[in-house]
Amino acid sequence: MRLAQGETLVYAATATDPEDAIRGLADAITLLPRGTRLQVFVSGAICRPFLIPAVEGARDAMDWAAIAATLVEGATGLPSDSLVWMDDGQSSPRFAVAMHPTWQGHMQRACGSMVENLKPWWVLAVDQVRSSGDSRHGLAVFDSDALVLLVAEGGTYLEAQAYPLLDEDPDALLRRALITHDLSPDALDVVRFHHDEVAGVPVNAALPFSTGEAA
Structure with a gap:
């Protein structure tokens, strides 16, 4: 868990239990x-991408929401009542993101009306790579608990998957995941979460909490 104000890290901690993480966040925002x-960014274990075939x-949106609900558990391992968002930028297959249903409640309890928006940290990496105009074979994002x-x-996008770390x-996991696509990690942009837990260190403004630019 990381909390930054501006471009400075003000709080850092590691929690393996969700309740501990929420309590830590509630204390940190004081x-x-x-x-x-x-601006709340969560890990790939909490918000997981998946694809919905044509x-x-x-x-309409109601049809797609019903289809997503039937696919989300098998595609992501999250419960069927997970919150699902769909990206209109890709029509076939549709790109979707599922969030574990308990986490929105956790965030509301810890942060209340302070939350302006909530999204996966890996979406920041996607936006950063898109802004660079790169045309490689995709993106691999290592965050705190998922690839x-x-x-x-x-x-x-031909595959969208979150793998627990x-x-x-982690690099062996990426190589194994790419075997079916006949790709090496060098063919993708790779972004890594910065595990430094020292408060006061600078935060990368373009991609907060990362080790630097996409490689």
């Missing part, structure tokens, strides 16, 4: 001035 608005007869792999061809070497 360090901020009254009236502060929070479905004949799907006409988020987005494999692309010609600007279209357990005991396996």
Whole structure:
């Protein structure tokens, strides 16, 4: 868990239990001035991407929401009642993000009306790579507890998957995940979460809490 004010890290901690993380966040925001608005970024284990294939007869947002609900558990491992957002920028397959249903409540309890928006940290990495105009074969994002792999061809995502970071070497996990695509990690942009827990260190303004530019 990281909390920055401007471009300075003001709080850093590691928590393996969700309740501990929320309590830590609630304590940390007391360090901020009254009236502060929070941009909250969560890990790939909490917000997981997945793809929805073209479905004949799907006409509107309600249809797609119903389809997503039937796919989310099998595609992400999250509960079927997870919150789902869909990106209108890619029509086939549709790009979607699922968030564990308990986490929005956790954030509201810890931060209340301070939360201005809530999104996955890996989305920042996607935006950073897009802004560079790079046309590689996708993006791999290592955050605090997940590898988020987005494999692309010609600007279209062909795979969107979050892999938990357990005991396996993260780079070995990426190489294994890319075998079916006949790709090496060098073919993708790779972004890594910065695990430094020293308050007061500068924060990368373009991609907060990262080790630097996409490599």
